[in-house]
Amino acid sequence: MIIFRKFRPDSISCVFKYWGDWSHLDGLLCRIYDMVKITMGKTVLIVDDAKFMRMMIKNILVSNGFEVAGEAENTAEAVAKYKELSPSLVTMDVVMPGDNGIEAVKQIIAYDPDAKIIMCSALGQQGLLVEAIEAGAKEFVIKPFKPARVLEAVNKVLH
Incomplete structure (x- = not known):
């Protein structure tokens, strides 16, 4: 049995209860460490003029361990x-x-030339996406959002 208690946004404490053989925990701990390493300390600024879209992106990211540092609408x-x-x-x-x-x-x-920016676009705006990538954006997602695609883009940009 593993219990996670989050004390601060940048740290996680694990409490283990011994139920016999520890050998099976090795692979599990490696996977947990990889997941925590990806999201720990990763902050996101969400920019969209539609509050609904900001809320949708925020829910996807927060439910996957990211911290939303702020939001902007212009x-x-x-x-x-x-x-x-x-x-x-x-x-x-x-x-x-x-x-x-x-x-x-x-x-x-x-x-900041090293800024990591993901563009969010509706279908039919491919020309603008090309312009955004040329301007320095690293990746894009198409609305309506699919959580898996958003997370794929985020992980790609952060690695």
Whole structure:
């Protein structure tokens, strides 16, 4: 029996109860360590003008061990929060009122060339996605989101 108790966002404590042979725990502990290593200390900034979409992305990420550092609904807010929070990852909507997400990508990459940004786009916006990747975005996901695809993109960008 393994019980996890989370004391801080950057640490996990494990309590083990001995039920006989410990040899089967070795593989399990390696898998748990790999999962914790991927998500531990990984913060995300979610940028989308639609609160519903921010909530959907947040639920996917939080339920998989990521910490949402902040949210923004436009380019100016996104750039300001990136500078303030220095997140590990940004999810960025392509189309937003005012400047689009591509402009935010350009500004964030100008500030931090190593920024990890995933673009979120509706079907039919492939031309904008190409422009976003050229501007410095690392990956993209198509709306409506499938949790597995979001996590695949996140893991790809963070490794």
